[in-house]
């Protein structure tokens with residue numbers, strides 16, 4: 250599966266409070282959350298973003314709280330993947346668990362500006378910057394995570410496991 | 417194996433685990449709150465499993481927006497409350513609740529040697545009692561509620577050793593802020609932090625909770641302490657069940673050992689917008705403040721309130737400052753009342769609230785307007801964390817918070833005593 254969209258680039262330590270501020274956490278419907286996605290770091294993001302677009306960021310993307318509302322908001326607004334130099338631990342789990350693909354690839358971060366058209370292949374981790382005609386390869390997923398990603402997330406993966414166990 | 421590895425391996429069918437390995441760990445305790453539980457419950461229902469794996473091991477705590485601040489948050493708590501009742505899970509109602517990470521150890525639910533997961537990033541707090549405790553998201557919690565297991569990658573462990581005796585007014589908050597200042601907000605990314613050395617051995621349990629609590633602020637999976645006499649004394653009247661204590665092997669491996677001499681450490685202040693932006697308080701004195709918050713899962717325990725009261729006793733909060741004190745649990749509140757601490761706060765002109773997360777995450781009970789500045793004993797000072805994106809949060813200990821409340825600017829306790 251390949252994902253394609255324009256890049257929105259951010260710096261280091263983009264935290265979950267700016268991705269979805271706590272004042273909006275009195276609901277948990279993804280579409281409601283999406284209305285305020287990135288509001289405290291980039292208020293115009295919700296107007297610019299198009300389905301399929303890709304977030305590109307420096308180190309430690311998604312640091313801070315465990316709120317799954319953060320990747321949910323990003324996914325619900327139509328972002329198809331995030332490419333970063335590194336991700337915060339809980340954000341990484343949450344995104345993989347809900348089926349939002351993440352890619353660690355410092356070279357692609359260096360080689361991309363906001364507005365560039367990117368294409369990303371899920372399994373191989375190939376990232377192509379179609380605007381700059383450059384390609385990169387993200388760090389591959391460990392087998393177990395690939396299983397999760399391919400199942401479509403943790404719930405689907407767990408359902409399968411439970412079915413195999415016959416419970 | 418080191419302490420974290422010992423605990424993890426005991427929760428798998430393996431004799432040995434090593435950093436980087438993926439494991440399925442059996443969990444002893446699962447936690448969710450009024451923000452994360454509704455989402456976890458929704459995902460749980462998608463699994464098609466009628467019952468949670470063990471109602472005695474699942475705890476729900478409404479603490480972030482309670483007593484409910486608006487209709488939408490009341491609806492969230494309602495979802496959690498009904499699910500807890502229907503499943504027979506452990507639930508703490510308003511009037512019995514506290515901030516989850518103050519409450520669970522105090523109630524003897526978080527115990528040494530356990531694997532604890534919570535849909536809250538500060539679940540790492542329970543490392544203070546020698547548990548392997550880590551925060552995750554709602555979907556993780558949903559899967560664990562159904563299966564009693566969780567996937568995990570065994571983290572490398574960084575050991576931090578603190579040498580020397582801590583000066584007066586310097587405590588767990590200063591040690592952890594100092595450490596994060598040194599290693600950065602991703603300095604322990606994916607790793608476990610193990611805390612040791614005579615300075616932390618001398619800390620009361622409350623100071624250890626503060627340190628373990630902020631391990632996540634360095635990106636860590638958990639922050640852990642070895643069990644000692646203080647831990648067992650703390651748990652003696654509390655533990656709801658027997659527990660097993662693990663110790664690191666003599667030949668335990670660490671990815672890194674970092675040592676600090678803290679005998680000359682000053683109280684620390686983290687400047688916005690990151691907990692790693694730390695400076696000694698002596699370099700933070702011309703900063704005028706509008707609000708002080710003393711509370712949270714980091715510093716809302718009895719020791720914290722005692723320190724704040726010691727500084728505020730017989731003094732007045734600066735006329736241009738709002739000082740908000742929030743005991744971390746009903747037990748803490750009641751004890752503070754008995755000791756006269758609450759009276760000290762009220763006489764000083766501080767507002768005292770029932771336990772809640774409230775302003776810590778910009779929820780309610782002390783939101784900042786544009787241009788306002790707050791010094792807070794909480795754990796995050798991100799942009800907009802406590803309100804307007806144009807407000808600022810400085811992090812410090814209860815001692816520094818209380819002194820700042822009196823002088824109306826960031827101050828060290830020595831300036832008022």
Ligand code: SF4
Pocket residue numbers: 479480515516517536538712713714772773776777794795
């Ligand atoms: S007090 Fe603050 S950091 Fe602690 S659980 Fe509540 S919101 Fe989170």
